[in-house]
Amino acid sequence: MAYSATQMGQGCVRRFSAPTLPMLLALILLFLHLFAGTAVAWRPWPNHNVNATDLQFGGSKKYEGSSEFVHLRYHMGPVLTENITVNIIWYGTWQRAQKKIIREFINSISSRDAKRPSVAGWWRTVTLYTDQTGANISRSLHLAAEKSDRFYSHGKKLTRLSIQSVIKSAVTAKTKPLPINPKSGIYLLLTSDDVYVQDFCGQVCGFHYFTFPSIVGYTLPYAWVGNSAKLCPGMCAYPFAVPDYIPGLKPLKSPNGDAGIDGMISVIGHEIAELATNPLVNAWYAGTDPVFPVEIADLCEGIYGTGGGGSYTGQLLDGEDGATYNMNGIRRRFLVQWLWSHVLSYCTGPNALDQ
Numbered sequence: 603m604a605y606s607a608t609q610m611g612q613g614c615v616r617r618f619s620a621p622t623l624p625m626l627l628a629l630i631l632l633f634l635h636l637f638a639g640t641a642v643a644w645r646p647w648p649n650h651n652v653n654a655t656d657l658q659f660g661g662s663k664k665y666e667g668s669s670e671f672v673h674l675r676y677h678m679g680p681v682l683t684e685n686i687t688v689n690i691i692w693y694g695t696w697q698r699a700q701k702k703i704i705r706e707f708i709n710s711i712s713s714r715d716a717k718r719p720s721v722a723g724w725w726r727t728v729t730l731y732t733d734q735t736g737a738n739i740s741r742s743l744h745l746a747a748e749k750s751d752r753f754y755s756h757g758k759k760l761t762r763l764s765i766q767s768v769i770k771s772a773v774t775a776k777t778k779p780l781p782i783n784p785k786s787g788i789y790l791l792l793t794s795d796d797v798y799v800q801d802f803c804g805q806v807c808g809f810h811y812f813t814f815p816s817i818v819g820y821t822l823p824y825a826w827v828g829n830s831a832k833l834c835p836g837m838c839a840y841p842f843a844v845p846d847y848i849p850g851l852k853p854l855k856s857p858n859g860d861a862g863i864d865g866m867i868s869v870i871g872h873e874i875a876e877l878a879t880n881p882l883v884n885a886w887y888a889g890t891d892p893v894f895p896v897e898i899a900d901l902c903e904g905i906y907g908t909g910g911g912g913s914y915t916g917q918l919l920d921g922e923d924g925a926t927y928n929m930n931g932i933r934r935r936f937l938v939q940w941l942w943s944h945v946l947s948y949c950t951g952p953n954a955l956d957q
Contacts, residue, residue, distance in 0.1 A: 679884030694794030710931030719952025803834035831862025839865025
């Protein structure tokens with residue numbers, strides 16, 4: 603289960619000396635102006651025509667969770683329409699094989715070589731989203747620079763604010779700093795299985811937000827995802843691990859032989875899709891509160907195929923080795939949740955029924 607919680611301001615307390623009511627109201631209005639945004643528009647580009655073939659991954663039924671009550675709206679903020687670069691920070695101790703699985707998933711997003719159903723087909727739903735000029739989110743996403751922090755420079759317990767300090771260390775390092783790309787760069791902080799992050803396991807498996815200039819020096823869209831293999835695999839690596847409170851339920855075999863990493867893959871996909879469509883928390887989301895937005899992956903939580911919903915993942919593919927997956931990468935198989943299509947008002951994705 604992955605969440606895109608964006609409550610970065612919580613827990614950050616500043617003391618003021620007895621503010622008057624007018625002053626307090628002014629501060630509240632300033633906060634809303636800076637972080638919430640006021641312009642709300644539904645499909646503000648009348649000249650945007652969607653090619654019907656872009657909405658299809660095959661001829662089968664592949665839409666779940668449709669609802670006329672879901673009002674995902676565009677709030678006029680930027681989306682990632684230029685070539686997207688993913689910069690990874692490997693925090694903690696990582697095996698070479700673990701890094702390879704994650705790299706291959708990211709590189710598969712733009713690949714046209716994988717057989718169907720493919721990771722690139724899954725990303726096609728993301729590219730249907732546009733900005734106010736009608737420009738679509740980029741089909742091009744590739745892995746850029748990487749930075750390792752194997753000495754746990756900020757400790758093995760991180761808060762939401764200290765995560766930003768980890769990113770600052772990576773982009774300001776004296777040797778091989780990560781490139782600064784606030785316009786189309788994504789910064790992905792991945793923590794190893796012996797690192798605890800604030801709210802990890804109890805509430806979140808991953809989240810995204812943007813860095814504060816006062817901490818990092820730049821406004822950079824970023825996401826954090828943790829390896830839950832030791833701390834809470836039943837929550838964040840499901841269905842490759844099952845919670846203790848569900849006796850008798852057997853976990854599925856992970857496609858890459860590492861339940862913790864295969865569980866991370868879907869969360870990484872979840873967060874990258876939402877970073878592309880809502881990088882500064884003022885673009886595509888449902889609801890009226892930008893501090894707690896419901897985004898394109900949140901709406902399809904737990905749905906991986908036809909029939910998905912509740913505790914049922916939906917119809918999946920079974921490999922000859924017994925592993926379970928729903929899409930193909932360049933050389934590997936992955937299980938990644940579906941995404942909400944604002945054009946169809948459905949959760950959609952590459953489907954096992956297309957085979």
